[in-house]
Each structure stands twice: as structure tokens, then as C-alpha cells.
Amino acid sequence: MSLGFQQVGICDTDLSAEEPRLQAWLDKQYHGEMEWMARHGMMRARPHELLPGTLRVISVRMNYLPAKAAFASTLKNPRLGYVSRYALGRDYHKVLRNRLKKLGDLIRERCEAVNFRPFVDSAPLLERPLAAKAGLGWTGKHSLILNREAGSWFFLGELLIDLPLPVDQPQEEQCGRCVACMTTCPTGAIVEPYVVDARRCISYLTIELEGAIPEQFRPLIGNRIYGCDDCQLICPWNRFGQLTDEDDFSPRAALHAPPLTELFAWDEAKFLRITEGSAIRRIGHLRWLRNVAVALGNAPWDEENIAALANRLGENAMLDEHIEWAIEQQKRRRAENSIEVQRPQQKRLVRAVEKGLPRDA
Numbered sequence: 444m445s446l447g448f449q450q451v452g453i454c455d456t457d458l459s460a461e462e463p464r465l466q467a468w469l470d471k472q473y474h475g476e477m478e479w480m481a482r483h484g485m486m487r488a489r490p491h492e493l494l495p496g497t498l499r500v501i502s503v504r505m506n507y508l509p510a511k512a513a514f515a516s517t518l519k520n521p522r523l524g525y526v527s528r529y530a531l532g533r534d535y536h537k538v539l540r541n542r543l544k545k546l547g548d549l550i551r552e553r554c555e556a557v558n559f560r561p562f563v564d565s566a567p568l569l570e571r572p573l574a575a576k577a578g579l580g581w582t583g584k585h586s587l588i589l590n591r592e593a594g595s596w597f598f599l600g601e602l603l604i605d606l607p608l609p610v611d612q613p614q615e616e617q618c619g620r621c622v623a624c625m626t627t628c629p630t631g632a633i634v635e636p637y638v639v640d641a642r643r644c645i646s647y648l649t650i651e652l653e654g655a656i657p658e659q660f661r662p663l664i665g666n667r668i669y670g671c672d673d674c675q676l677i678c679p680w681n682r683f684g685q686l687t688d689e690d691d692f693s694p695r696a697a698l699h700a701p702p703l704t705e706l707f708a709w710d711e712a713k714f715l716r717i718t719e720g721s722a723i724r725r726i727g728h729l730r731w732l733r734n735v736a737v738a739l740g741n742a743p744w745d746e747e748n749i750a751a752l753a754n755r756l757g758e759n760a761m762l763d764e765h766i767e768w769a770i771e772q773q774k775r776r777r778a779e780n781s782i783e784v785q786r787p788q789q790k791r792l793v794r795a796v797e798k799g800l801p802r803d804a
């Protein structure tokens with residue numbers, strides 16, 4: 444029976460080497476408002492505390508990059524909204540958790556007394572160090588897992604299990620002297636190799652952060668309205684990135700290169716309808732509008748943008764503040780008679796992507 448995983452690895456539960464790194468990261472407040480990370484403390488590095496009796500972690504990966512991901516065409520057109528490519532289709536949490544559960548059931552058919560539990564980004568668990576330990580790849584300087592044959596466009600999931608299975612060997616780290624992800628990150632979120640200050644990361648700012656996006660980061664966000672892929676896009680190992688064959692991860696038409704003004708006109712019912720079963724739904728309509736307002740502020744001057752923004756004034760104080768900021772940016776660009784909004788960094792990224800991505804992605 445095929446469960447659709449591209450790779451499976453097994454490791455023990457000892458992540459004690461990670462604990463000082465995790466503590467230092469928390470001490471620097473790099474987790475921002477994700478206070479659950481601090482609350483769970485070192486439990487994230489102790490799978491056997493999460494599920495008592497756990498002896499092994501079965502770590503799996505599943506490709507998610509859809510064909511025709513249209514990276515470059517969306518990133519270089521600031522009138523369109525860019526959604527991180529992992530979120531274009533169905534919510535991966537459900538897909539992957541169901542497959543992991545089936546894997547556990549298959550194991551139970553052969554070993555009746557076994558106890559297991561699947562996790563997909565849903566529990567206090569350091570899934571990347573576990574994946575590295577289980578031999579799925581090495582930790583890149585952007586802190587994601589990289590694989591020699593597959594780059595980094597894949598989801599991770601874990602099955603905690605109380606069977607003493609044989610373990611796999613970790614892969615050798617192969618970033619070498621490359622620092623492309625660190626210098627490309629629009630907000631400088633990779634503050635040192637392997638360390639991401641989440642408070643600066645566009646994925647955190649557009650997904651996890653509930654309140655206002657700090658003004659200093661708004662111009663740097665460009666047209667990214669849900670997450671960011673820049674550190675992966677620039678990574679040379681992603682020339683080996685593989686496309687998914689899961690229908691569930693195919694892009695929804697309404698999220699694939701959508702005009703910002705259209706997105707900003709969605710009422711809550713439309714937002715909920717279009718994002719049903721998608722990971723995007725969890726940020727809610729208000730944060731969605733907040734993100735699109737910032738992107739409209741970063742778009743080339745157009746009276747249509749100003750009208751779309753002004754049309755939503757008065758719905759919510761936090762949103763109003765972002766709308767006013769965006770209108771101010773639009774008017775400044777109008778006064779300067781400037782349509783140039785792309786930062787040199789972004790142009791470099793788009794050029795690199797146009798040259799280097801595999802197949803039609």
C-alpha cells in the first residue's frame with residue numbers, strides 16, 4: 444500500500460543536543476508572540492515526555508510543490524498577491540496526519556500491542572531536528588531541512604511509537620560556504636546561520652502575528668500576503684526540488700496569482716468559502732485583509748488601489764491603521780510619479796528563479 448511519502452526515516456528520542464540551542468533562541472525572544480513555544484519549554488526536545496513510552500520517531504516527508512507554481516511571474520508583478528506555495532492547495536496537516544495514522548495502523552496489523560501517535564506541526568515537537576536525525580536531510584542555514592535529491596519543498600510529519608525499531612543515520616551538512624538564503628531574506632530574519640528571528644520573518648508577520656505588522660517591515664513584505672518562500676527559492680539545492688503528484692496540493696484558482704484589488708474586496712463569507720479546507724483559513728478574514736492592505740501599499744500607484752483601500756475604512760481599528768499606511772504609500776508614489784516598487788533584492792531573486800527552477804515550476 445502506498446502512502447505517498449517520498450521518504451521515511453527513523454530516529455531515537457534523544458534531542459538533548461538541541462536543548463541549549465532552543466533555550467538560547469527562546470531567551471532572545473526570537474519566538475515573538477508564539478508564547479506556546481516558551482510555555483512548552485524543553486518538552487519540544489523530549490518526544491518521550493509528549494507521549495510516554497515513545498522509543499522511536501518515524502519521520503516522513505512529502506513533496507508539496509505544484510506544477511506551474513508561477514513563482515517568478517507572481518513575485519515580479521506587484522499587483523498580484525503571492526501565497527507561499529505550500530498553502531495553495533488543501534491543508535497539508537489533515538492530509539499528512541491521515542497518512543501517518545494509516546502507517547501506524549499498518550504497523551499495528553503486524554505488532555498488535557504497539558502504541559503510536561501521529562503529529563504534523565500540531566504539538567510541541569522539534570520536527571526539523573528529528574527529521575535530520577532520522578536521515579531525511581540536513582538543517583540548512585535557513586533552518587529548514589534540505590535533501591540532496593529533493594531540495595526543501597516538502598512537508599514533514601512524525602509518528603511517535605513505542606517500538607525499538609532500527610534507526611537511520613543523519614546526512615552530512617552540505618551548505619558549505621553558501622549564504623544565499625541569509626542575504627536574500629527581505630527582512631534579514633536569518634540573523635546567523637541556522638537561527639531565524641521569527642519576529643522578522645515574513646511567514647511569522649503574515650501568519651502568526653495577530654496584531655499590527657510593525658511599520659519597518661511593511662515595505663519589505665512586497666506582495667507576499669501569506670508566508671514567504673524566498674529563502675527556499677534562492678537555495679541552490681532546490682534545483683533538485685521535486686514536484687508533488689498529490690491532487691490535494693494543486694493550487695486553488697482563486698489563490699494562484701490573484702489581483703490584490705480582487706482579494707481585498709472579498710467579504711468574510713467569500714474568504715471562508717474559498718479557504719475552506721486550506722491552511723490559510725486559520726488566520727481569519729481580518730488578518731487576511733491586513734496582509735492584502737500592506738501589499739496594496741507596496742503596489743505601483745493606481746487610483747483603483749486607493750479606492751479599494753478607502754472602501755474598507757471604518758471596519759476595524761487595526762485594519763484602518765494598515766489601510767491608512769497603504770494609502771499614504773500610494774499617494775507618495777503618485778506625488779513622486781513613481782511606479783518603481785521592486786527592491787533590487789527582489790529583482791535579483793526573480794532573475795535567479797527564472798534561471799534555475801526545475802521543470803515548469
Ligand code: SF4
Pocket residue numbers: 583584585589617618621622623624625674677678679680
Ligand atoms: S541557500 Fe545556501 S546556505 Fe541557505 S540553506 Fe540553501 S545551501 Fe544552505
